[in-house]
Amino acid sequence: MADENKTNYRDTLNLPQTSFAMKANLVQREPQMRKRWAQENIYTQIREARLGAPLYILHDGPPYANGDIHMGHVINKVLKDFVVKYRTMTGFDAPYIPGWDCHGLPIEAKVMTELGEKVRQMSKTEVRRDCMKYAGKYVKLQGRQFQDLGVFGDFENPYLTFKPQYEAGILEVFAMLVEKGLVYRQLKPIHWSVGCETALAEAELEYKDIASPSIFVNFSATEETTARLIELGLVTSEQAKDAEVALMIWTTTPWTLAANLAVAVHPHLEYVSLSYEKDGRKCVSIVAADRIEAVVAAGALTEGQYTISEKKVKGSELEGLRYRHPFIETNPTDKDAYMVILAEYVTTEDGTGLVHTAPGHGQEDYVSGQRYNLAIYSPVQDDGSYDETVPDWLRGENVLTVDKLVNERLAQSGRLFAHREIVHSYPHCWRSKGPVIFRATEQWFVGVDKELPETGRNLRAMAMDAVEKVRWIPAWGQKRIAGMLESRPDWCISRQRSWGLPIPVFVMPDGQTLLTKESVMAVAAHVGQRGSNSWFTDSPREILGDDFALPEGFDLDQLRKEENIFDVWFESGCSWYSVAAAAGWSVPVDLYLEGSDQHRGWFQLSLLPALGATGKPPFKSVLTHGFTVDEKGMKQSKSLGNYVNAQDEIAKYGSDILRLWVASVNYQEDVRCNDELIGRTQDAYRKIRNTLRYLLGNIDGFEPALDAIKYDRMFEIDKWAMCQLHKLIADVTESYENFVFHRAFSLLYNFCTVEMSSVYMDVLKDRMYCDAYDGLSRRSGQTVMYEILSALVRMLAPILAHTAEEAWEAMPFKPQDCASVHLANMPKVDAAIDYAGQQAKWQKIMTLRDEVLRALEGLRQDKTIASNQEATVTMRCTDEDAAAIEAFGVEAFAALCIVSEVMLERSAETTTVVASKSPHAKCQRCWNYWPSVGADAARPDLCQRCATVVASA
Incomplete structure (x- = not known):
């Protein structure tokens, strides 16, 4: 028969049909879907459907309400959405209330820049009004952008830290801390941003490597000290006659020398004298014995230029010795100064073993100053300039630029022994990006080492215990935060800015402060009604009320209000109370999820107030993710110009591509991010989408309630697919339960590309297209495809929020009759299907299939066959392998290998495969080369199967 006269059997095939398009068109389709979600209020539907179910609370950490979202936001919000969607689909009521940090320096600095000179004529309340407007604008903008990612949440009612009710909650937590004696005010050194003229907390610091001067300076000993050093045997009388005796210190902050009040030595270290002549000056310097070699090298002294005393003395014997300041003639404080003190923190890792001590400019210095009753002296003003108490040549100079001037002065006076530069890590202000200084100012603190009256324990100890009970994901987070808590100082909670919640402190003219639980609660009630601006506009009488019971010595009409504001971390650190507790949820909540920098920030600064106020941590589990970095591993930022624009990526690829990219990376590490890497995710997306489309197309006309085949009646390959499905589930x-989303992605992707595309779907094409429309073989395959599709779409839904919804809509006879996949339940393993027990059996069959495919590959390469269907296979098998194939079914195994036929020969010692081109004719309907082709006289161009199907159509 001529080819042109061949019958066209296409219309007799069961070809796939589905409304689920091959081309995704995500950029066009997703916004339409989100619009419909908004119209149908999908979030409210989900909450109503889960009403009364057990709660699962992921509490949102508040991003700053400034600027467009970036890729860090994308990772953060999408990971949270994975969790919330998954927990909802496992039967929990998992509300998600997004939040924003609306106060603080980032917003105020931006507004001040925009206002320019105009700000000088504006009142504090006017500046605050503009800050509120600015923050509100970006809350709306970022809210839309988060929803563009397919994130579900109560975006109509987010929590905002400038809302009066939220502010009242902060003050109520503060009142509890005040009541327990954890809050105090003190003059002590804190990190100070010269650029922003405010105190900073640890969480507001960034560390950068900078070059600093490293100087060795001689502090001249007094006559009494020289005499004592002679007695101790460190200095001889002859040396003292014609050489200057001095204590040698080392510092990398020459600007702090103006505030020097003492020199610290370690009580148990040994000290010697170094005698030398340098630049025409003879000197005998006291130095730690273990640092002699380093000091000699720093001063470029050569052998013969110096001698070292044989005598060594312990640092404890130097206590009380006196010296003269290198450039200050008169002690500027009202307390004793310029003496040697003892301190355990002195080391021999660097320097000279004698530590220059300025109690107003260092934490350890401050502690030593308290111990020795030194003044907490800081001659530095808010703008970083020296005040009037320093020598004329220093007054008005900025401490950040004065080091060179100080060093020149020391060199001129002969006090500078050595000078070089070192590169070291130094704290910088997160906002101004400039280096910070330690500076003593009056600030409010929460004491981490103050004992709580009801427990007799302090916050630090409680926090160290709490972190052991919390689940940290990844586990190293526990060690990281524990190390930070172990060494953290008291928490400086006051800031000298305008845009924030005022610290509710009233002051009498004589300096007495009113700060009690009752006064704070009264302010909280007032702020809850009128907002925090009322602190700046209303009188103390209006705020506290006429009936407020003042302590003795206080007068309502003489009170004035302090204008320090809270550290924004204290505000966001109270969100567990202002949001979770206020909503009636139990605290601790189930999960906090933020970037890894929040061990120092939000995690730690939520833990401390929660423990102080309630004795409990605010969270049960804490998950952290890494930063987005460029191909060189550098953290991405706008200032470096190496960032990826999140909005551009959404517009280019669609949100589901970004969501799939987030699922594909190991978020526990820093994440390499660029357009090329995100774009590559499209290939994985296409393979997943094609799998869904194939399954949807092949269940056309299948009604589960009427057509489903029970597991024990299924074909063997279908049973294999069911086992693989339940192992996947x-x-x-x-993976979802343990937040290992990249493993969930990998499992789902591999299932689509390997078990489905490379095996099951390929094998079933013949049955699905060519077998009888409602025959057992086709219904068996359709039953499995329906089950796979139903489970796959639901498991993909937390990740591919839009695509899973689109597939669900295209799916007839949906499980649970849910209009949205996001209202459905996650699939569960069927206990009746022993997938684990069947794995060895299936592994044996698949291994034998691999051997057949290897043999066929040789025929394909030499062009003996164009497709596997053209081949016939003879398998000379061991008894064990033959039994496995026979149990599976020889014809079924041939179908699994997609070959014309398989013939078995038993009793071989090892199994071998011989493949050749099939001698049979090709069926013109199914294109298989089967022995039965031509057996039906009425249709000689068909195999027996196809002839029967066509005849009964």
């Missing part, structure tokens, strides 16, 4: 569930 178990593994994906475990």
